[in-house]
Amino acid sequence: MSIKVILFANYREIVGSKEVEINSPLSTVQEVVNELTGKFPALIPFLYHEGELKRYVNILVNGVTIKDTGGLITPVSDGNEIKVFPPVSGG
Amino acid sequence: MTLTDYDLKRYHRQILIRGFDETGQLRLKQATVFIAGAGGLGTPVATYLAVAGIGHLVIADMDVVDLSNLNRQILHWDENVDQYKVKSAECKLSAMNPSIRITPLQVKIDEHNVYALTKGADLIIDAMDNYPTRYLLNKAAIAHNIPFIHASVWGLEGRITTIIPGKTPCLECIVPEAPPREVFPVLGATPGVIGTLQVTEAIKILTGIGRPLINRMLIYDGEYMEFHEIAIEPDPKCPTCSQKALN
Ligand SMILES: [Zn+2]
Numbered sequence: 001m002s003i004k005v006i007l008f009a010n011y012r013e014i015v016g017s018k019e020v021e022i023n024s025p026l027s028t029v030q031e032v033v034n035e036l037t038g039k040f041p042a043l044i045p046f047l048y049h050e051g052e053l054k055r056y057v058n059i060l061v062n063g064v065t066i067k068d069t070g071g072l073i074t075p076v077s078d079g080n081e082i083k084v085f086p087p088v089s090g091g
Numbered sequence: 092m093t094l095t096d097y098d099l100k101r102y103h104r105q106i107l108i109r110g111f112d113e114t115g116q117l118r119l120k121q122a123t124v125f126i127a128g129a130g131g132l133g134t135p136v137a138t139y140l141a142v143a144g145i146g147h148l149v150i151a152d153m154d155v156v157d158l159s160n161l162n163r164q165i166l167h168w169d170e171n172v173d174q175y176k177v178k179s180a181e182c183k184l185s186a187m188n189p190s191i192r193i194t195p196l197q198v199k200i201d202e203h204n205v206y207a208l209t210k211g212a213d214l215i216i217d218a219m220d221n222y223p224t225r226y227l228l229n230k231a232a233i234a235h236n237i238p239f240i241h242a243s244v245w246g247l248e249g250r251i252t253t254i255i256p257g258k259t260p261c262l263e264c265i266v267p268e269a270p271p272r273e274v275f276p277v278l279g280a281t282p283g284v285i286g287t288l289q290v291t292e293a294i295k296i297l298t299g300i301g302r303p304l305i306n307r308m309l310i311y312d313g314e315y316m317e318f319h320e321i322a323i324e325p326d327p328k329c330p331t332c333s334q335k336a337l338n
Binding site: 008009012018054055058063064065068083085087089090 | 217250267312314
């Protein structure tokens, strides 16, 4: 099983690259995010607030926002591409 | 108001654009655009709106020019360090296009003045560097029913979407809480890219040509030179734009 996670802005800075390939058998977006924060614990304060995913974090599975598909319990499968966008504030 | 011979010659090349015509140019001449911020986004935005012949540009910014602004804020030069940004911008813009009206406002946009400042504008351009002020502009755009072109930048990345009250999600639907304030990294060309996209949207909205960037957010990733899109939807529980909030 292989899932590609693509990160933007300061998430990319923390991880040090645009893409992270995850090869564990995972079934939901939550498990993918757990795998990611397990590898890169510095991401946690940028993704979560008091244990909840920050409301401004946008996660897309194959281009579809998880807001439309049940949030973190959205299922994932082999070959999925997950994009994680924070808002950015500069102007 | 009519187009003069000067206008017809000055704007000839854009009047040639399909659907634009002299009517489109007249609409630009009759328009008032409120630009919130005269920084990284605000300076390319003001530049391209000025040369396109927008009749009246209102530019609001409270700050003075700092040397560290000059990598991106293209209307401000070394000689302008410590001057008010709106003054520095007005000086260059009026030299660039003496036929338009420019109103520089050295003011901090707050919850008391935002409605009066934006009243009468045909369009609000978000060229701010923080969400608290963006949320105020968003509220004013909804209250006055004015299109609001939101953008933000970070490093080699940018985001842009066109918000039309009643027709698209508002800024609070999209970003329900502000990310923390920071001194953000930024390449000057990034707000150049995003600011010129904002102007493209502004001119489309004012003239009615093309299809605006509504109900989707465009993400520019300059590091890998990719564009992505996120579909965005109104939040039925939005504290600012939902029916409940408006009633
Ligand atoms: Zn809203």
